[in-house]
Amino acid sequence: MAERIGMRTGEALVEGALDYLCAEPEIVIGELDGPVGHALANLVGDQVKGHTRVFAILNSDVQVRPATLMVSKVTVNSTAYTNILMGTVQAAIANGVLDAVREGIIPKEKVNEIGIIYSVWLDPAVLKAEQVDHAALFAVHREATTKVIRKAMNHEPNIDWLLENQDKVEHFFHQQGLEGNL
DSSP states (O other): OOOOOOEEEEEOOEEOSSTTOEEOOEEEEEETTSHHHHHHHHHHHSOOTTSOEEEOEEETTEEOSSEEEEEESSOOOOHHHHHHIIIIIHHHHHHHHHHHHHTTSSOGGGTTTEEEEEEEOOOGGGGGOSSOOHHHHHHHHHHHHHHHHHHHHTTSSOHHHHHHHTTTOOOHHHHHHHTTOO
């Protein structure tokens, strides 16, 4: 029997070649009969205009396991953005979750007992692209999904790495501010 997964958190970044090809998910993963499950149920039942919460699906009528609830970090206010988020990105996240199960990152015997709350960021710049590369967008979000789940399940980065590298890691936007670029 796999160990209980009370609550774990993760953050990841995967970037592609084009400006809008960036995924930066943040997740909470844990048992459905614990705080993650309660939060997941509350989020489903408390929809907010512009931040609709939806399950990751392979296609309509095909929800993945573990149950994964997508929550947009960006206020959704256009049909084009909605179609990309609830199309290419949603499918990529669903596939990334299944990849994590296939790789053994998420124990297969736990998929009906745990849930994932997935804060998804789709760069609004995607709306300015002359031609959206859906294959590349799918690949970036799929990779980011598996990466963030792996990091959460492995408690990465661990505290020893963080303490050792605290003064070596620069926050990109803080550095931009220091350089007067913001």
